[in-house]
Amino acid sequence: MWLRNLFLLTVLTANVHALPDINSWTTSKGMKVLHVEASELPMVDIAVTLDAGSVRDGQHHGLARLTHSLLNKGAGELDADAIASRFEDVGAQFSASADLDRSSIVLRSLSDQALFSKALQLYIKVLAEPSFPAKDFERQRKLMLVGLEDKQQTPAAIVSDAFFKALYEQHPFAHSADGEIDTINALKLVHVERFHAQHFVAANAVLAIVGNVTQQQARAIAQQINDALPKGQAQKPIATVTPSQQQQLQIDFPSQQAHVRIGQTGIQRGHPDYYSLYVGNHVLGGGGFTSRLVQEVRSKRGLSYSVYSYFLPYAQPGPFMLGLQTRADQVDQAIAVCRAEINKFIQAGPSEDELALSKQSIINGFPLRIDSNRDILGYLSVIAYYDLPLTYLHDFREHIAGVTLADIKSAFSALIKPESLVTVVVGRGAQD
Amino acid sequence: MNINILSTIMLLVSFLFSPILHAQVHEKMLANGLKVIVKQDHRAPVATAQVWYKVGSANEYGGITGVSHVLEHMMFKGTPKYPLGQFSQILAAAGARDNAFTSRDYTAYFQLLAASELETSFRLESDRMAALTLDEGEFLKEIEVVKEERRLRTDDNPNALTYEQFNATAFNSSAYHNPVIGWMNDLDNMNVADLKVWYESYYSPANATLVVVGDVQADDVFALAERYYGVIPKRDVISTKPRLEPAQKGSRRVEVKAIATLPYLMLGYKVPTLRTATDKTEAYALNILAGILDGGRSARLSKHLVREQEIAASAGAGYSLYSQHESLFMFEATPNTGSTVDQLEQALEVEIKKLQTELVSAEELARVKAQVVANEVYQLDSVQRQAYMIGSLESVGLGWQTMQTYAANVQSVTAEQVRAAAQKYLIDDTKTVALLTPVDS
Numbered sequence: 078m079w080l081r082n083l084f085l086l087t088v089l090t091a092n093v094h095a096l097p098d099i100n101s102w103t104t105s106k107g108m109k110v111l112h113v114e115a116s117e118l119p120m121v122d123i124a125v126t127l128d129a130g131s132v133r134d135g136q137h138h139g140l141a142r143l144t145h146s147l148l149n150k151g152a153g154e155l156d157a158d159a160i161a162s163r164f165e166d167v168g169a170q171f172s173a174s175a176d177l178d179r180s181s182i183v184l185r186s187l188s189d190q191a192l193f194s195k196a197l198q199l200y201i202k203v204l205a206e207p208s209f210p211a212k213d214f215e216r217q218r219k220l221m222l223v224g225l226e227d228k229q230q231t232p233a234a235i236v237s238d239a240f241f242k243a244l245y246e247q248h249p250f251a252h253s254a255d256g257e258i259d260t261i262n263a264l265k266l267v268h269v270e271r272f273h274a275q276h277f278v279a280a281n282a283v284l285a286i287v288g289n290v291t292q293q294q295a296r297a298i299a300q301q302i303n304d305a306l307p308k309g310q311a312q313k314p315i316a317t318v319t320p321s322q323q324q325q326l327q328i329d330f331p332s333q334q335a336h337v338r339i340g341q342t343g344i345q346r347g348h349p350d351y352y353s354l355y356v357g358n359h360v361l362g363g364g365g366f367t368s369r370l371v372q373e374v375r376s377k378r379g380l381s382y383s384v385y386s387y388f389l390p391y392a393q394p395g396p397f398m399l400g401l402q403t404r405a406d407q408v409d410q411a412i413a414v415c416r417a418e419i420n421k422f423i424q425a426g427p428s429e430d431e432l433a434l435s436k437q438s439i440i441n442g443f444p445l446r447i448d449s450n451r452d453i454l455g456y457l458s459v460i461a462y463y464d465l466p467l468t469y470l471h472d473f474r475e476h477i478a479g480v481t482l483a484d485i486k487s488a489f490s491a492l493i494k495p496e497s498l499v500t501v502v503v504g505r506g507a508q509d
Numbered sequence: 510m511n512i513n514i515l516s517t518i519m520l521l522v523s524f525l526f527s528p529i530l531h532a533q534v535h536e537k538m539l540a541n542g543l544k545v546i547v548k549q550d551h552r553a554p555v556a557t558a559q560v561w562y563k564v565g566s567a568n569e570y571g572g573i574t575g576v577s578h579v580l581e582h583m584m585f586k587g588t589p590k591y592p593l594g595q596f597s598q599i600l601a602a603a604g605a606r607d608n609a610f611t612s613r614d615y616t617a618y619f620q621l622l623a624a625s626e627l628e629t630s631f632r633l634e635s636d637r638m639a640a641l642t643l644d645e646g647e648f649l650k651e652i653e654v655v656k657e658e659r660r661l662r663t664d665d666n667p668n669a670l671t672y673e674q675f676n677a678t679a680f681n682s683s684a685y686h687n688p689v690i691g692w693m694n695d696l697d698n699m700n701v702a703d704l705k706v707w708y709e710s711y712y713s714p715a716n717a718t719l720v721v722v723g724d725v726q727a728d729d730v731f732a733l734a735e736r737y738y739g740v741i742p743k744r745d746v747i748s749t750k751p752r753l754e755p756a757q758k759g760s761r762r763v764e765v766k767a768i769a770t771l772p773y774l775m776l777g778y779k780v781p782t783l784r785t786a787t788d789k790t791e792a793y794a795l796n797i798l799a800g801i802l803d804g805g806r807s808a809r810l811s812k813h814l815v816r817e818q819e820i821a822a823s824a825g826a827g828y829s830l831y832s833q834h835e836s837l838f839m840f841e842a843t844p845n846t847g848s849t850v851d852q853l854e855q856a857l858e859v860e861i862k863k864l865q866t867e868l869v870s871a872e873e874l875a876r877v878k879a880q881v882v883a884n885e886v887y888q889l890d891s892v893q894r895q896a897y898m899i900g901s902l903e904s905v906g907l908g909w910q911t912m913q914t915y916a917a918n919v920q921s922v923t924a925e926q927v928r929a930a931a932q933k934y935l936i937d938d939t940k941t942v943a944l945l946t947p948v949d950s
Binding site for chain 1: 597807812815890
């Protein structure tokens with residue numbers, strides 16, 4: 078059992094390394110702030126995360142994404158050209174994007190005081206005072222329609238959208254942040270303005286700051302963002318997710334490969350079984366070349382270039398999903414292999430050796446998760462947004478080390494129902 | 510020039526002299542010809558180890574296209590010492606992220622792992638440099654995986670399919686004619702003997718560079734490299750033919766009909782790269798030219814084609830400064846609803862004409878340079894990115910020193926040089942155009 082012996086040794090040595098020191102406070106208007114000082118490089122990363130993802134679209138599917146794409150198209154007296162030039166004149170990078178249950182507005186800048194203060198002022202203006210010019214609204218709306226046409230030629234996008242729709246039906250998780258032709262056509266400028274007024278408020282935001290700024294400087298940055306935003310209200314929690322029902326969908330598409338998704342509703346952030354499911358899934362389909370799915374589908378049978386499974390936890394239960402692509406005439410075989418692996422895993426769980434290897438892999442690989450400012454920014458945003466403990470990173474390896482075979486078996490059998498899995502296939506189908 | 514921007518650019522230029530952009534790079538040549546390069550970065554207790562072989566699709570010829578990439582896949586299939594599965598298993602236990610990639614000019618293998626695990630990487634990577642098994646049965650399965658990869662990336666992707674034809678049209682006979690993943694028919698007819706020849710020809714210490722960036726001491730890395738890689742016997746490096754493209758005499762057009770919903774346009778002009786240019790300033794001027802057109806949202810293609818004229822849903826330009834062989838200055842665009850690829854092509858021609866007749870403004874030039882300097886700092890946030898720069902520059906024969914003078918060389922480019930580059934190289938006689946025409950089935 079060389080694996081397990083190694084395991085003990087590495088747990089002891091791995092803990093020696095320092096973790097980022099997280100400063101945390103809440104601004105006067107209720108915005109939670111997490112900050113890590115990293116002074117090695119003369120740069121700063123800032124991310125405001127909002128509860129303004131596509132779950133907040135209401136009937137206006139695509140609204141969150143459209144609103145975020147318009148932030149840098151006009152703010153105060155500045156138009157899109159002026160905003161773009163001013164960021165780029167100081168070498169700063171700006172991005173805004175709406176995901177499913179959160180959105181992020183991100184700035185990367187050099188930390189030199191003169192450059193950074195210009196970038197920050199502009200960032201705050203774009204965040205808090207976008208002007209939503211009618212011309213830009215109309216153009217971005219049309220570009221979203223072109224984006225939808227692009228998705229129609231992309232089987233990977235079609236399978237993903239269909240899978241979420243099958244899993245979540247009437248729930249706000251069901252629709253894509255890209256919206257649909259009808260809903261995009263129906264969007265009005267006033268929807269965007271209202272969406273911004275309602276969601277871009279301090280009580281609905283968390284802030285992460287990483288880089289060459291002291292805590293004192295970070296507090297001043299947070300204060301400025303706080304002052305620029307109205308206090309507003311946090312969004313009410315979204316509707317509870319009901320467990321998905323068995324479905325089998327075949328969507329015809331003239332591609333050489335069929336794209337497959339198999340899965341069901343999974344877990345939310347902070348779920349008590351999170352670590353057991355995470356480690357278990359590492360064995361099943363999350364651990365790359367050593368995972369069972371890659372072994373069985375790719376290495377032993379050559380059926381797919383990529384095959385994986387993962388849990389995607391949101392504030393509400395996100396999906397558990399397995400994905401692959403294979404030549405159309407092999408799709409039934411590939412699905413059968415995957416289903417057999419899932420069934421076997423639910424019944425028997427991983428072996429002792431597999432469990433040891435996955436734990437070792439996750440624990441020894443921990444430093445890679447936080448080896449850059451960008452990585453740390455990502456963790457701070459997640460910790461703040463989903464209200465995870467500030468000790469999340471500190472405790473991570475301990476949680477992984479504590480997972481047992483029994484934990485994995487009970488967590489998987491309690492959650493994953495092989496007979497109720499949703500299967501979506503996009504392609505010509507096996508009969509062709 | 511606006512005083513405000515001028516003072517900003519002065520500030521940014523001062524970063525060029527910052528010690529962090531000139532961190533020492535250590536190098537050592539082992540007796541067997543393997544070059545070892547180390548850059549210390551102590552921000553986090555991690556390191557990346559990368560082995561770069563100077564072989565890629567540019568070395569391939571008709572009938573065996575894709576062989577470099579298939580060999581990359583087979584490198585994970587075991588050696589006598591670490592049979593099938595062991596390599597991935599041991600690296601997984603070490604918590605490493607491990608992968609490989611193949612391009613036109615090189616094939617590279619990397620691990621990102623805790624710095625204390627560097628020896629694990631060296632032990633395994635040096636072993637497969639010298640003693641790959643190349644089992645027939647494993648090959649027969651893996652070639653099917655590669656074909657699935659081709660279907661995924663190219664055959665079912667209309668824009669990628671267009672690029673493949675565009676590229677094969679622009680480069681008639683030279684090294685870059687073939688797609689990296691290979692033509693399907695060549696994959697169908699590949700055998701394990703093709704791979705053995707390739708492995709024996711190109712996977713030798715003297716044809717490789719070992720790059721380590723991270724929380725390490727250079728001397729320790731050299732000692733470790735000596736121990737694991739130093740024992741591999743020296744072999745002569747196979748000589749490659751130059752395979753230069755005959756001069757293009759007149760524009761070329763190709764149409765690709767594919768199952769798609771959106772048309773797509775590609776335009777390319779033959780240009781020298783930093784390595785092939787006789788006058789190196791031309792290469793840096795072309796690099797700036799790409800920035801003027803597509804260096805951010807303020808750049809001309811976004812500003813004019815997407816926002817002002819609203820004829821493009823997306824439009825981009827690019828130049829690969831560090832390609833080994835003569836390359837292309839590229840444009841690509843997707844029309845907006847209600848516009849055609851013809852209109853897009855005309856609009857691109859207008860932009861090109863403007864660059865040939867008018868000097869770019871001092872503001873635009875300063876802005877592109879500002880972004881270059883800032884990006885030099887930002888890329889230090891990733892050890893992988895730093896190692897990538899070193900490995901790729903070494904593999905194409907430019908040397909890692911190029912990255913340390915890059916920003917300064919870009920700063921010295923003038924508006925006149927940008928215009929001269931546009932006049933000299935963005936000309937019809939060396940142009941290739943590819944159009945994607947969508948069809949239903």
